[in-house]
Each structure stands twice: as C-alpha cells, then as structure tokens.
Amino acid sequence: MTIEKYQQEAKGYTMTTVMAEAARCLLCHDAPCSAACPAHTDPAKFIRSVRFRNFKGAAETIRENNALGSICARVCPTEKYCELACTRTEIDCPINIGGIQRFVTDFEQNANMDILKKGPANGLNVAIIGSGPAGLQAAATLLTLGYGVDIYEKNEKAGGYLTYGIPEYRLPSDIVDVEIQRISNLGANITYNVTVGQDITMAALKADHDAVIIAAGASVAKTLPLFADNPYVQSAVDFLAEVKSNPAGVDLPTNVLVIGGGDVAMDVDTTLKLLDVKNVTDVVYEEFAEFKASDKELAGTQKQGVTIVDGYVPTAVNGNTVTFKHRQLNSELTIEADKIILAVGQQADVTNLGIELENNELTHGGFHTADPKVFVTGDLAQGDKTVVVAVQKGKQTAEEIHRVLGGQN
C-alpha cells in the first residue's frame, strides 16, 4: 500500500493560468456569483482584484468575509452555489471560482499575510462547544469584535470534519492546520480532549461566560441495526478519521464492501482506491437517478474503478457476508468482504447540552434556544450541511450574539 496518491492534492493554478481564468470572468455589474455565496466571500470582488493584479487585495476580500477561505476554496460544492449562478455559463462554462480562491489564499499564505485583527477587548466572553468550521468562524468573528473566546473540543485536534472527515487528497491537513492556527493566533483559547456535558457541565460554561454557542455538529456515525456489534464493520467517519490521522498506519484488506451513496460514501470509495485496495464494491440504496452524491464526486469515484451497484437494500448479514435485495426488482445479491464500511449518515450527540433536536437539527430556524444565553450553530442549525454554510451560520451567530449583548459589559 502506498499513501502518495491519497496525499496528493490536484494541481492548482499558476500565475499565468489564474490570469487566464480571471480574464474569462465577465466582471458582472450585479455579480450573481457573489449573491449566491452563502458566506458572502464575494467572488466577483476578489476575481476583479486578480484581474487587476491586486492579489493582496483579493486575499483581504476572502479572508475578511470567510475565516476559512482556503478550506472553502477546496471543498465548497461550488456547483450548488457561486458557480451555479455564474453568468459566464451562458457563454460556455462557469468561472472556476474555487480554483481562483485557492490560488489567492495560497498566495496569502506564501506572502505571510496576517489579515484578521483582534478587536479591542470589550470585556465579554463566549464559550464555543466544538471546533468545526461553524465554531471556528464564530470564534474568528467574535474575536475581531473584541470578545474573549474559549473553545471546548472533545477531540485531540481542532477542525471537526475538516480534520477528521474530508480526505487528504481534497483537503490537505496542513491547510486546515494553518487556518486553525490563524484563529488561535487571533486569541481563541482552545481546550482539547474535553467533552462538554461529560467532562465539564453546561452550567459551568454559562457561569463563566456571557454566552455559549453549541457547534457540536453531527459528529457521530449512524448505523443500521442489522450490523450491530459486527467485528467486520466500521463506520465511514471513523474510517476516514483513522486514515486522515495516520494514513500510513491503516492496514487494509483487498476486498472492501461499502454501503451508502452520499458524498461521504464516495469519499470512502475513493480513499480506498487511492490506498490501493483492489476490490471496492459500493452498494447503494438509491438508484442513480436519485443519487445523493454530487455528480462531481460520483464521477470521481467511478473514475477510480469502484464498482457501484444501485438500488439495493441490505436484508441479511452473516458475519462478513451481506445479502441485499433490489428495491424494485425481484433480484438478490450476496457479497462477501474482508471489511464492511457503513456510510449511512451522521447524527448529533448533544447529551447533557440542554437542547432539543429533531432530525439532528433545531426544530426552529435561527440560532436561539430556550435559554437566552445559549445559541446553536453549524450543522445543528437549520440549513445546508456544508462547510461554507457552517461558516455562514457561525458568522451570523456571532453577529447575533453581538447584537444581543451589544458588545458592552
């Protein structure tokens, strides 16, 4: 097994090729791309800066609007947001906004730019539970507004699914580490290996802070009852976390069965292939026409040579042998594998955090809870479950707290 392919990110633009792409941009008057970015990263503005060779200004636009700009550049489903709205599509194909954003944020890092500045201290403190993208962005916004920020993270590293989920070839760990470092340099005080509700109580956090944000995400794998206590089974997010933390340390067999058809399943499939697993078979509940994974991810997975079987549900499990039935047809399928990975979704664990969820999110819109001091953000709040929307919600939650607390003691 070699890990180079897994660790290899796709090539980015060069100075010349990024200028070519920026020159394709029509520099629209009303820039629908900017209107379509959930985090208001303002692509029309930073692309125009690139066009006029003001790379530092471009970096400022991205960073001031989006504290995770170099991460979003890599993982945003742009085809659902900015690029979906791009006017250039009416001529040929949309501007590669993610690619330009990646070039600019790489430039920012190479130029050692330090754009976000801590605001003058206002004497107020906010506790944030969870250091995923929502918690990190909320922290960045609060720090620039002058708040003190304490982040509590149950894992040994910060980043949530940025660190423990999205595979290395799409999002290199060093990129994530730099982004987190920026926020901790701004003054975020991060405590690791602490599960709020278990190692420290909500009451204690509330007593020490003027507000508490729950940004705990959907950090636990869902499973299927058929697979309970099966030693061959691992959840997708546990598998991805294990590989991302120590790719050289995982030992993989030649024959792996994956169950699930979302983007997470596609990440598992592709990761297995990049790690040289010979036979990867993914059996999916949905048929291709109703697939949940994005076309981009599905195409990438298929290119790797994964066998994808659509329309089947598991009906019986016997150790490492799983029997599936087709949902419409009278057809059965039995697969024996050395390892089974379940990618059937993630769920929230908010034990002892004092909030009620339904389908892993708040039952109402917005970020408030019954407790005026407690706010909820990220995947736990209503709305898309993506990094850029987590950034948007984190920013909005911070602004809401600022509105409520008035920024003064």
Added chain:
Amino acid sequence: MIKKDLSIDFMGVHFENPFCLSSSPVGNCYEMCAKAYDEGWGGVVFKTIGPADFEIDEVSPRFDELTKEDTPFVGFKNMEQIAEHPLEENLADLRRLKDAYPNKVLIASIMGTNEQTWEELAGMVEAAGADMIEMNLSCPQMTSHAMGSDVGTNPELCKKYCEAVKRGSKLPMMAKMTPNITDMVIPAKACMAGGADGIAAINTVKSIANVDLDRKIGLPIINGKSSISGFSGKAVKPLALRFIQQMRDAEGLENLPISGIGGIETWEDAAEFILLGSSTLQVTTAIMQYGYRIIEDLTNGLMHYMAEQGVEHLSELVGLANKNMIPAEKLDRDYKVLPYIDWDKCIGCGRCLISCFDGAHQAITWDEATRRPTVDPDRCVGCHLCKLVCPVDAISAGEVVMKAGRVGTAASKQI
C-alpha cells in the same frame, strides 16, 4: 486548399509573396534565412550589417514584454543593436543565400557611420548578391549617436547618406524610418530626394515597458540599470499604420512604394498594411514568438481575402484605403447611430451599463429583475463604447438619427 497568386513587384523586384523577415535576429545567418525561405517567406531583410570597425557588444538579458491578463507579447521591447557577426561572415552568408535561393528576394540592411562607410557597405552587399538595399536609419538604441534613429530624425543626414548609398550601388534602395518623430513625411521626402526608391516603416518605438517595483529599475536589468529602447509587436501596429497613411497622404508621395512593418501577426494585419499602401510586408516580433511557420496562415489567409474581394493581383489592393482617411474636420457630424441591443443574445453581465455610465453618457438603464439593459435614445450620443465592451456581440449599430437642425437624411448615411 486555395491557391492564388500572391506575387507583387516592388521597386522593380519581383516577390513571390509580399512577406519578408524584417531585419532583426530572425534573419541573422544563413541557416535561419534558408529555413524561412523553405517555409515559404517571399523575402528576407538580413540583419543590419555595419562597418567592419564598428564593434557590436550586446547586453544580457536584452528583451522584455508587455502583457495583459494572460496575454504575452502584447508588445515587445529589445535592446539589440545591429548584426553581431563579423562583416565578412555576413557577406559570405548573403552570397550563399543568393546562390541557394536565386528566386527568393534577398535584401541587405546596412548602417554606416559616415558617408564613406555607407557607400562602401552598399557596394559590398551588392557584390555579395543582394537584390535590394534597406538603409537602417532608425535603430533607437545604438551606442553611437552617429548611427540609428538619431540619423533618421535628421533630414539633412538622411538625404546625404541616401546619396552615398546610391553612389555605392545601383540596387533599388529603401530607407527604413524611425517612428520616434512627429512627422515622418519630412525624413521620407529627404530620403526620396537623396535617391531612395521607397520607404520601409516602421522601426521600433522608444520605450520603457516595465519597471521592477522592488529594485526600482526598468526592465530588463543589466547590472542594476536599464535603458530606453525599441518597442515592437502588436501594440505598435496602430502607430505604424498611421505613419504609413500620413506618408501616402503627403503631396508628392501619393504613390510612394512602402514596405510595411510593425506588429504584423495575422493576414488581417497584413491586409490592413496593404490597403494603406504597403506593397511588401516585414515581420519580426511575431516570428520571435511563434516561429517562421506563421507564414502558412499569413499567405493562406491573404489568398482567401483576395478571393473574397474578387482580386487576381495583390497590387490591386495596395492603397485602396488611403483615400478613405480624411482630416477630422471633414467628417460628417450631422447624425448619430444608436446602438441596438439584442436581448436574446444579451447574457445580462451589465458591462455596457457600467461603461456607459462611467465612461460615456449615462444612457443605459438596467432592469434588475430581467438583468437586461435599455438605451435611452435621447441621452445616447451614439459613441458605441457599449458595443465595444459587450462580451457576446449583443450590441450592434441600430437606428441612424439626424441631429436636430441638420440637413440630409438618415437613410443616405453610409454607417
């Protein structure tokens, strides 16, 4: 594939096609010129040959480029002088070229330092077999002020040196003009009075293309310093065309034989030079960037243009546009042409709106819901800036409107 006769006679010499290497590194030695002939160039102006005792000592690096977005070579700056090779070697190369390619046109570019060396060089290149002489009166970066564009801006010297060359050789001769002057007609007339048979225009434009912002030195940097030097390529085409028109427009120069030079890359550029009065054409920068092979599209494209125009001989096209350039005060100012915006072609980028407001006459309004522009015919002055900025050609010339109180009809205007 289309076949058309591209041949043309220029100053008494027959060219199989009008395309020549202009005097520069692209025609520096036998092997280069032979390759260019083999690939289809009709003529070569060999790299300028100077007197034996004038030592050429070049700098390194010696080029710079002007870019725009990702487009390289919008313009090209060079710091080269004349041929680096020894005189004897250059003359030997001319001899070999004429022997090997008797039917191709070989033009020797020369540059003397005084009447005597101009005369001697002319004799030497004739003896070596050149078909024609080009006098380089125009290199803007010579280390001697008795040479190059300092001479080309001085009409007395131009005339005197032309006379010297004519004493030294019987060959047809053209004088190559510098654009670093307000009125090219003056040196051109001086050269014709001195015996020149035609004019080559233009040489490079004195320039600084870029400055290194950290080191605060122009580019290229030579041991911490730089120099003003010649600019060429696409960016200089408009200047070259203007000088050529002005010469052909001058009294007594109406039929001036011209070899057109400056930013020629495509057959369309070439056709423009021909329509403004050039009989032959010379190219350097485009060859430096793309190689001699551009000749294929220059010749083929020009043939298709001739076919479209129903023309059998290239000479029929020479100068056809000269009479259509008139002084600004004689232009018809009685009407305006409103832009017509095709909403089916429009993709709603709003660039016309921005440019009309910020750079024209605030005549466009914008429908936010449909993302479509509308022109207010009263405010619009018909400048057509909007048409130029539209990325999808959705804007074209529309209704012709007479200005209030003017005589004549809109229908009679040739817009």
